Structure formats: C-alpha cells, structure tokens
Amino acid sequence: MEEKGLRLGDSQMKSQGTRMIQTGKDGKKRNAMDVIRCRAYDNYLNSFIKMEDRRYLPNDRAIQQLVRLRSTVGTIVMTPSQFKDAHFSPLGSFFYFSEQNIANDPLTIALAEREKPNAFKTLSTIIFVSTRDSKGFSVSGYIDLEQSLRSFKTVGVKSHPWAEIFAGHRRLEPDQQDLSFISWNNGKVFYNDSDNYKIIPDAVKGLSFLYKGDGSILTIEKYITEEHSLCTFIDSPKHGSAVIYDHRIRRKM
Template identity: 35%
Template sequence: MSGNVDFNLLNFQSYEDYLNSFIKKEEYRYLSSMQPIRKLVKLGYRCTAKVYEEHEFYQLRKQLHDHISPKVLSSVLYGSYFKGTDAALQALVDREEANLLQKLSTIIFLQVRQRSGFDICGYIDYEKSLRDFTLKLPDRTNWRAVFEGRAKLRPKPSDLSFFDWHRSILCYNDTYNYETVRGSNTLMFKHKADHKLIPVTDKPNPHSDNVNRLMIPSEIYGYIILYDHTLR
C-alpha cells in the first residue's frame, strides 16, 4: 500500500460524514441545506486537499481496513520481547494478541511525571497504538522498546485523550476503533464496531457492564488502569 494513503478516512463511517468534515457551521447557516454545501465540497471549492469521489472513498477505506486488520497475525508479537517483572507491562503482554485479533479492545489510562515535576496523562487505544507501530506511522509508540525496557510508554496529544497539567493542554481524538463522547461531567468512548459505550470511571454508570476496569500497580509507572471491552 502506498505510504501517502490518508488513514484519516478510517474515522468516517459514511461518505456523508466524510464530506461533512470539510463543512463549517457558518456555511450551513447561510445555505441552510447540506446538499448544496456537499456539492461545493466535491467540486473542490471548500478546500485545497483532494476530495474523494464516493466510490474512491469506500474503496480506499476497505483497502485500509484490510491492511490494518490482517487475517493472520505477524509471527512475532512485541510482547514476546518482554523479559521483565513489571505487572502492568505483563498485563499488556497478556492482552496484545486478543487486541490485534479484535476479540478484545483495551484502553490504557496512564499518568506520567515529567522532569518539570508536572504530570501528563491520557487514554490510549492499545490496538491502534500497536498497529501504528507495525505500520511505521508518524508519532508511533515503539512497543518493542517499551516491552524490552528501553523506552517508557507515554500518553501523546494524538491519543484518545491527553492532558498536560503544566501547560493546561487538553486534547480529544477519535480513532478507527473509538469515538470520543464528552459530557459535562463524564467522558466515555463509543466503540465503532459494536457501538457500545465505554465509561472510564470507577463510579457506577448505566454502561458499566460494557467494560472491565482494572488498576494495576507498576514498578515503572506507579500504576496503570486498563479498560477491557470484549467485542461481540
């Protein structure tokens, strides 16, 4: 597959959603109908980037899904390089294959102290992070180095959610597995395959049955929290 393929296409469930991503609210106020606005987008008046035709969108999206979800796993799992004793990393090793086979979907919560003394924290889509490393995508986590102990796992602004306590930077991102659902006092993630809501809280929630929350002490990270969602 070409290295310049737009992986952002995986964030859209339909061609209409894809076209809508180019549209600003102000344009809808003036024209009051999505149909003429979408036509302008397709004609290229809305942006300088290439806008795919409908058949191109679905064809490329299928190719991307086939590429990132191979039917046969690589013969080497990155967890096979783990030789340490850290319970948190062992838990990730135990979940790697099930995540890559998409039988299980794990969200990692991690809080890391920086040299400045301030923390960064975030929610990581484990399966996506593993795939990004395999595909050598930009801003990837080197999972082999993490399991070998040569690098530390860190939340990034490109993860599902990220917060920098020192600079007060807060980021939310959808992935091809999850859609971020934010409320006034709650944060949840909706899995795009089965549309189940995953609450990331230790408080009772109507959707708590969709996830198993596990806090694991760690020699390296202090602790991590895993949110395991079994795919049906």
C-alpha cells in the same frame, strides 16, 4: 482481515524492493526496503530530540549524532542493527511482543496478555496512564492499545516506542496523538477519535468512548464506581499509575 492486508503490503514491498533503487545521502545505492529502514531509524532518533537541541544545532544530522551519544536516565538508544532486529524481524510487522522477552513490570505484563486479543479483535483495550514525561512534568491520558500497537508496527507512523516499552527501556507516556492527553504543567487538554473509538464528553456521565465496531459505549466513571470486572488498576514502578479498561467486542448481527 486488516492484518492480512498489511501482510500483503509487506510482501509486495519486499518483492518490489529489488527493483526500486534510490541513492542515499552518502552516495550509496539502496533499494526501497533499505530506504524505508533508514527513514524509520531517522524517525526513531528524532523522537529523542528536544527543543533545546534544535535551538543550538539546527542541522538534523548533527542532532542525531548527539542523540546517539547522550544517555538519559532510564533510556537506551538502539543502534541501527538493534533497531533493525526489533522492527524488521523475519515476521515483518507481524511479530508479537507477548512472544518476546518482556520486562518484569505489572503494566507491561498485563498489556502483553492483551496484545493478541486486541490484534484479533476479540478484545479492545484502553489504557489510562498518569506519569511524568521526559522533562519531569506530570502528564496523563487515554491510549487506544490496538491502534497504538498497529501504528508502531506500521513503518513510518509515529506512535509509542512499544519495542522499548515492553523491553523496559522506555516509559509509556501518553501524548497529544492519543485518545486524550493532559499536560498538568500548562493545563493543555487534547482529545482525538481513534480508528476504534469516538470521544463522547458528557457533563453528567463524564468521559465516555464509543466503540465503533459494535456501537458499545464505555463510560469511564461507571467502570470505576461499579468496580467493573473489566477495569484493572495497576501501580507500576516504571510507568506510574495506570488503569486498563477492557471491552469484549460484540459482533454486529
């Protein structure tokens, strides 16, 4: 039901786009969809900006030009046309990465297999990732796969760059917006409820997640110690150590 709502929103936006005209910073007139694409690409470029960049170049436009020229090891910055193809395909926000060419990496392959079941709400997946961020510091955290994918496909919502992750251009790095995030460099810890899960910290059972859809509780410690069949350990050359926790959604009576 939720996906149909998004599809209707996309079609309404496209039909209204020819009537809604705005003037861009370059003086050219653009319809609503053009404006959305420009803003989305600006947000994409901003995701590469570092603190040092703003220290020396306070103007965002100048920094974005630097981002396009700067090459970081393991990172490819898409051009506007490449970004448009990846995010604004004829299927709109309804293309699936599992139907595209994905990197030959055990984690991306495993996540591609789970994409549609998560989208169709037959399966809910939490990913634990322990890796290094762009500055080389150790970070780890839990990610709600369905919400993260949906947020990425919804223009304007900040999330993980899944198009590049599945293509093998970027690492999957947890951040402060995820279910949990730990920066081992400074010891900061963040917890957030997602659309699908509520965080349940327990001194005895450890970290648990309540799936809001059917009321099931996923206890991380239990999944690991009992060698749960829906718990998968993955060692990825690209993304580091990961654990995938799957929950088969039960329908409420």
